[in-house]
Amino acid sequence: xxxxxxxxxxxxxxxxxxxxxxxxxxxxxxxxxxxxxxxxxxxxxxxxxxxxxxxxxxxxxxxxxxxxxxxxxxxxxxxxxxxxxxxxxxxxxxxxxxxxxxxxxxxxxxxxxxxxxxxxxxxxxxxxxxxxxxxxxxxxxxxxxxxxxxxxxxxxxxxxxxxxxxxxxxxxxxxxxxxxxxxxxxxxxxxxxxxxxxxxxxxxxxxxxxxxxxxxxxxxxxxxxxxxxxxxxxxxxxxxxxxxxxxxxxxx
Amino acid sequence: xxxxxxxxxxxxxxxxxxxxxxxxxxxxxxxxxxxxxxxxxxxxxxxxxxxxxxxxxxxxxxxxxxxxxxxxxxxxxxxxxxxxxxxxxxxxxxxxxxxxxxxxxxxxxxxxxxxxxxxxxxxxxxxxxxxxxxxxxxxxxxxxxxxxxxxxxxxxxxxxxxxxxxxxxxxxxxxxxxxxxxxxxxxxxxxxxxxxxxxxxxxxxxxxxxxxxxxxxxxxxxxxxxxxxxxxxxxxxxxxxxxxxxxxxxxxxxxxxxxxxxxxxxxxxxxxxxxxxxxxxxxxxxxxxxxxxxxxxxxxxxxxxxxxxxxxxx
Numbered sequence: 001x002x003x004x005x006x007x008x009x010x011x012x013x014x015x016x017x018x019x020x021x022x023x024x025x026x027x028x029x030x031x032x033x034x035x036x037x038x039x040x041x042x043x044x045x046x047x048x049x050x051x052x053x054x055x056x057x058x059x060x061x062x063x064x065x066x067x068x069x070x071x072x073x074x075x076x077x078x079x080x081x082x083x084x085x086x087x088x089x090x091x092x093x094x095x096x097x098x099x100x101x102x103x104x105x106x107x108x109x110x111x112x113x114x115x116x117x118x119x120x121x122x123x124x125x126x127x128x129x130x131x132x133x134x135x136x137x138x139x140x141x142x143x144x145x146x147x148x149x150x151x152x153x154x155x156x157x158x159x160x161x162x163x164x165x166x167x168x169x170x171x172x173x174x175x176x177x178x179x180x181x182x183x184x185x186x187x188x189x190x191x192x193x194x195x196x197x198x199x200x201x202x203x204x205x206x207x208x209x210x211x212x213x214x215x216x217x218x219x220x221x222x223x224x225x226x227x228x229x230x231x232x233x234x235x236x237x238x239x240x241x242x243x244x245x246x247x248x249x250x251x252x
Numbered sequence: 253x254x255x256x257x258x259x260x261x262x263x264x265x266x267x268x269x270x271x272x273x274x275x276x277x278x279x280x281x282x283x284x285x286x287x288x289x290x291x292x293x294x295x296x297x298x299x300x301x302x303x304x305x306x307x308x309x310x311x312x313x314x315x316x317x318x319x320x321x322x323x324x325x326x327x328x329x330x331x332x333x334x335x336x337x338x339x340x341x342x343x344x345x346x347x348x349x350x351x352x353x354x355x356x357x358x359x360x361x362x363x364x365x366x367x368x369x370x371x372x373x374x375x376x377x378x379x380x381x382x383x384x385x386x387x388x389x390x391x392x393x394x395x396x397x398x399x400x401x402x403x404x405x406x407x408x409x410x411x412x413x414x415x416x417x418x419x420x421x422x423x424x425x426x427x428x429x430x431x432x433x434x435x436x437x438x439x440x441x442x443x444x445x446x447x448x449x450x451x452x453x454x455x456x457x458x459x460x461x462x463x464x465x466x467x468x469x470x471x472x473x474x475x476x477x478x479x480x481x482x483x484x485x486x487x488x489x490x491x492x493x494x495x496x497x498x499x500x501x502x503x504x505x506x507x508x509x510x511x512x513x514x515x516x517x518x519x520x521x522x523x524x525x526x527x528x529x530x531x532x533x534x535x536x537x538x539x540x541x542x543x544x545x546x547x548x549x550x551x552x553x554x555x556x557x558x559x560x561x562x563x564x565x566x
Contacts, residue, residue: 050458074464081458087315088454088510098452102464106448152463 001026002047002156002190007056009042017042018212019056024190024205026155029182031199032192033223034209035233040192041082041160043209047190048079048158060156074102078154082161082192084145086133092144093129096120099151119151123177139170146174150181157181159191163198175202196237200224201245208232221246255507255514262521269528270297276536294433295424296527299485300495302436304523306481307496308503308516309443312454313471314373314383317504318559320496324387326482327491328394329365332401333358335413339401343412351427359435359483366479370472421531421544425488432484439484443477446470450512492545494552499523501559 002024009017017039024030032040045051047058049065058065060076068076078099086095096119100112108116120129123143133141142162149157162178163171179202181187193199199206199220206223208216216228223229224246229237237248253261273293278285307320321327337347337357347354373383402410449465461467485492503519530544 048462050461070461070466071464074462079458079462084459086455086459087317089508090510094510098455098459098463101452106451 001059001061002188003059003062004043004047005057005059007043007046007053007058009039009046009051010054015212017046017053020209020212020214021056022207022214022217024188026188027182027186028204029178029189029191029202030205030207031203032190032207032209033194033196033199033232034215037211038209039212040209044079044158044160044190044192045081048077049073050079050081071102074152074154076154077156077158078149078152079158080145080149080160080162082164084141090133091130092125092133092136092147093120095133095144096129096147096151099148099153102152115151115153119147122150123147138165139167139173142166142170142174146177154187156188156190159189161192161194163193163195171198178202196224196229196248196250197245200247224248255509255511255518258506259514259517259521262518262525266521266524266528269525269532273528273532276532291426291429292421292424293528295426295429295488296421296531297524298429298432298436299489299492300499300523300527301520302481302485303492303496304499304503304519305440305443305516306478306485307500308512308519309450309474310478310496311500312450312512313474315454315456316383317501318497318556319383319387320494320500321478321482322491322494322496323391324383325391325394326362326366326479327486328391328398329362330358330483330486331491332394332398333361335398335401335405338409338413339405343409348412351425352431355428355431355487358487359480362479362483363476366476367472370475373475421489421527421534422540428487432488436481436484439477439480443474446474447512447516450516451510454510454512490545492548494556495523495526495548497559498548498552498555499526501555 004020004022004024006019006021007017008015008019016037020039020043032043034040042051046053047060047065060068060073065073093116096116097108097112099119100108100115104112120126123146125140125143125147128136128140133144136144142165146159146162149159157178159178162174166174175198178189178191182189191203193203203220206217206220207214208223208228210232215232216223224239226237226239229235229239229248235250237250239246239248241247270293274286274289278289303322307322310321311317311319334354337345337354341347343349347357372386402413405413449460449470452460452463452465453467453470455463457467499519499522502522503515506522507514507518509515526548527544530547534540534542534544534547
């Protein structure tokens with residue numbers, strides 16, 4: 001379980017995440033939603049130690065993240081940020097093999113390569129595994145990065161807007177893979193999403209943030225609800241049930 | 253060609269050049285000629301290796317291929333420290349006369365500076381443009397302060413500073429050669445503890461942390477390693493601004509890999525080839541009518557412009 005206790009992050013004296021406490025249950029998909037500047041990405045960065053927190057504590061499996069060795073934490077939590085600009089020329093296979101670094105320290109064993117192959121197969125990248133990242137489309141590249149995270153084989157997977165710049169087909173494909181990772185491989189997935197309908201269709205639990213604080217949290221059905229969303233987004237969003245999923249109609 | 257083959261070819265070529273430099277037209281008076289040439293070639297090779305290693309590491313931790321430790325002013329800092337010591341303590345001070353003491357003081361100060369620099373350069377959210385800006389400002393700042401102190405200084409003292417400033421390949425500071433060798437060996441050995449992280453560091457800060465690199469400590473230690481190596485090379489032959497840029501990029505183009513085991517070895521060999529070959533040409537072809545740093549800065553400057561133009565198109 002990931003437990004965030006009273007965490008604050010200041011930028012230039014102003015809190016962007018303000019005394020947030022939240023518990024993220026295992027073997028579920030939890031999504032963070034909320035308007036721009038709500039502090040969703042910052043919270044995710046602090047959980048993965050990419051950003052330092054100014055106050056508070058974060059426990060992963062009952063241990064404060066500061067008390068993990070860097071390497072140990074990398075075998076427990078993986079993170080994928082929304083922009084993944086890489087300066088060097090790598091093939092998909094090279095990139096995915098980096099996912100094994102926490103285990104192999106750069107000297108990959110047969111076992112490590114098995115994980116790499118498996119991750120590539122899981123993301124259906126076998127045909128293009130020797131292509132360079134700069135030759136790929138946005139969707140392929142995103143899948144390659146998710147394959148790297150998969151090869152890292154961590155219990156917790158954190159993703160910051162994994163659907164950024166993806167078309168509908170690839171968005172659905174990636175969400176399905178993440179769902180399968182939870183259902184088949186027993187992972188715990190946390191992501192930041194902008195599209196409340198994707199959050200509604202694929203997550204088990206939703207945390208809604210606004211202005212650095214948690215406004216509401218609860219099981220998906222409780223949050224995808226007109227009065228709750230009004231509070232979060234300052235917007236009137238009627239909810240319809242379509243094919244068993246609660247869908248917000250926010251286009252007009 | 254396999255990277256290992258390329259390394260072997262480069263190593264063979266480097267050895268060939270060194271042999272040519274040592275034995276070409278050595279005449280019959282070997283007892284006189286050989287020790288002198290050997291000392292010189294050792295200093296040149298050491299300088300080349302130190303600059304190449306430092307630049308490659310620096311470019312990896314800053315994730316850029318344009319800036320080098322020299323361009324952000326680490327070697328002008330060396331000059332500033334020298335000028336400052338002479339300015340404050342006078343040229344008769346043991347800190348100036350005893351070259352080993354002087355060397356240690358300078359290296360120590362540069363290590364402290366590197367630790368401070370780390371705080372400025374690697375805070376969260378810094379980008380390449382910030383680095384560029386800070387680098388240019390530092391370089392100019394150190395240079396201007398040095399000039400300022402040199403103008404105020406007693407003319408006799410200035411001669412001593414000048415001697416330090418114009419250390420060159422024709423006037424290698426051989427007094428500290430043994431010391432420099434030992435210190436370089438120790439520094440590189442120390443850096444090897446962090447070598448396994450270099451490949452991952454080239455993915456950038458976020459990925460490196462995500463993959464379990466103890467980022468802050470690693471980058472700080474590596475930056476100090478860079479400062480020590482630059483101090484050594486500057487102490488031996490003076491500042492050569494563009495050599496690092498040149499060899500690091502040629503190594504990237506030649507090897508086209510992200511693996512630092514090849515990149516580091518390759519850039520060190522290319523650097524030795526460039527310096528030894530260049531010095532050979534300067535001494536035997538131009539018969540000292542020009543200096544190697546002029547040639548290197550010219551080629552390096554042109555290459556730097558090419559890189560900037562190419563980057564602006566991409």
